[in-house]
Amino acid sequence: xxxxxxxxxxxxxxxxxxxxxxxxxxxxxxxxxxxxxxxxxxxxxxxxxxxxxxxxxxxxxxxxxxxxxxxxxxxxxxxxxxxxxxxxxxxxxxxxxxxxxxxxxxxxxxxxxxxxxxxxxxxxxxxxxxxxxxxxxxxxxxxxxxxxxxxxxxxxxxxxxxxxxxxxxxxxxxxxxxxxxxxxxxxxxxxxxxxxxxxxxxxxxxxxxxxxxxxxxxx
Numbered sequence: 001x002x003x004x005x006x007x008x009x010x011x012x013x014x015x016x017x018x019x020x021x022x023x024x025x026x027x028x029x030x031x032x033x034x035x036x037x038x039x040x041x042x043x044x045x046x047x048x049x050x051x052x053x054x055x056x057x058x059x060x061x062x063x064x065x066x067x068x069x070x071x072x073x074x075x076x077x078x079x080x081x082x083x084x085x086x087x088x089x090x091x092x093x094x095x096x097x098x099x100x101x102x103x104x105x106x107x108x109x110x111x112x113x114x115x116x117x118x119x120x121x122x123x124x125x126x127x128x129x130x131x132x133x134x135x136x137x138x139x140x141x142x143x144x145x146x147x148x149x150x151x152x153x154x155x156x157x158x159x160x161x162x163x164x165x166x167x168x169x170x171x172x173x174x175x176x177x178x179x180x181x182x183x184x185x186x187x188x189x190x191x192x193x194x195x196x197x198x199x200x201x202x203x204x205x206x207x208x209x210x211x212x213x214x215x216x217x218x219x
Contacts (some may be wrong), residue, residue: 020194062086066088067081070101073102079113095128098120102114104139105150106141108141111144134168138168140169155181156190164180170174197218198210198211
């Protein structure tokens with residue numbers, strides 16, 4: 001069958017129209033997503049979104065913005081970035097991914113979003129082998145630590161220096177946190193590369209007395 005120039009032109013017009021319609025539909029969907037997210041953002045989140053995030057065009061910029069959004073606890077921004085293609089498991093030069101920044105800054109709701117909605121690895125580690133649980137322990141964030149443990153965090157993971165979550169918790173001076181970790185099965189006798197146990201890290205007398213009652217001694 002031989003196609004005339006007029007037929008070819010008509011077919012080309014139909015194809016171009018379909019592509020334009022699809023492109024316009026995608027833009028409408030993206031704008032709808034943005035409008036929906038904007039309506040849920042708080043003032044500081046809106047400011048960050050408008051000043052920083054919307055200027056990100058490349059994947060690396062989106063991933064950098066995602067780490068900062070996690071640090072600030074901006075779940076709406078994270079949702080938008082994920083929809084735009086950001087990798088919420090991607091880490092920076094030091095190996096810190098969004099979940100580590102969220103844990104360090106006690107962003108419990110953000111952690112819930114990352115783990116339960118975005119499928120982020122709760123056992124992610126930095127180049128120094130720090131975990132989200134360790135960072136939450138250092139900040140004395142008992143609720144955050146309990147959540148991470150419930151979601152499968154490695155309680156007895158070690159950093160490159162041999163430090164554990166229990167050592168970080170002891171350093172925070174939070175007795176309830178130290179007790180929770182030990183009751184959850186933390187290795188009480190673990191020592192780092194300098195042969196220091198959790199007792200060596202504590203400056204709080206109440207925590208020291210409790211650790212001593214658990215059989216820990218100064219090296």
